[in-house]
């Protein structure tokens with residue numbers, strides 16, 4: 001065995017009101033809140049954080065933390081904007097919260113596995129919670145498997161235990177850290193159709209690499225597995241490799257919306273970009289009885 005090998009450590013800590021897990025390997029640190037199974041931060045030694053966590057983040061029960069990787073499930077965004085099949089899964093007339101119901105719920109840590117310097121954590125939404133979402137009672141199992149090695153791997157798996165088909169939309173709503181959004185760009189979107197949610201959900205086509213000069217809130221369709229966030233200021237690219245996903249949301253609130261967001265400094269829009277690995281709109285998921293679907297994201301960085 002290599003003499004300098006450092007065994008990975010997993011510690012339970014409290015951040016405000018939230019029980020969290022801190023995973024430290026020889027060259028990376030990851031923080032995950034049990035609530036929402038929300039990755040809060042991810043940093044590799046000698047590098048800027050890959051995942052952005054708001055300096056105004058609040059760690060309160062029942063409320064999603066601003067930053068990290070919130071899990072959006074069993075619908076993404078405004079339920080009303082979802083396909084009919086996804087909307088039909090929810091009964092009642094109460095307003096539906098944005099991004100579904102599991103961001104502020106307690107998940108359970110099922111497993112910690114250490115192997116060869118890597119650490120895997122598996123969280124699941126307890127059966128009772130999955131069956132008791134307000135006006136949404138379908139028999140689904142939901143787990144998030146997190147693996148930290150030289151890269152960070154997230155895999156959100158839904159299994160239909162019921163006796164009828166279920167439709168849902170979902171996303172791993174990743175907040176990425178950038179030196180300055182005005183200098184950054186996203187590669188991999190050229191030629192794709194996208195929904196411009198800021199212009200009445202008009203469908204458009206991406207020309208070239210995506211750069212940022214104002215509020216951005218777009219749903220890209222038919223996305224390839226790989227998207228890169230290029231950051232000349234920090235001389236790196238953050239690489240995202242998706243699996244089980246053919247749609248992605250690219251979001252930056254810019255100045256005016258930033259001022260209205262909770263847990264968000266007025267100038268924090270400069271330092272973050274969300275690239276959300278998703279199954280939305282025509283890419284929503286349908287599960288027959290006993291069928292499973294996984295949405296995966298692998299994240300790493302490369303020098304420019």
Ligand SMILES: O=P(O)(O)OC[C@H]1O[C@@H](O)[C@H](O)[C@@H](O)[C@@H]1O
Nearest residue numbers: 077098099173217218249251276
């Ligand atoms: O404030 P929330 O509920 O976490 O949502 C943040 C953003 O999430 C993005 O996915 C949406 O496209 C934005 O429109 C939204 O503002």
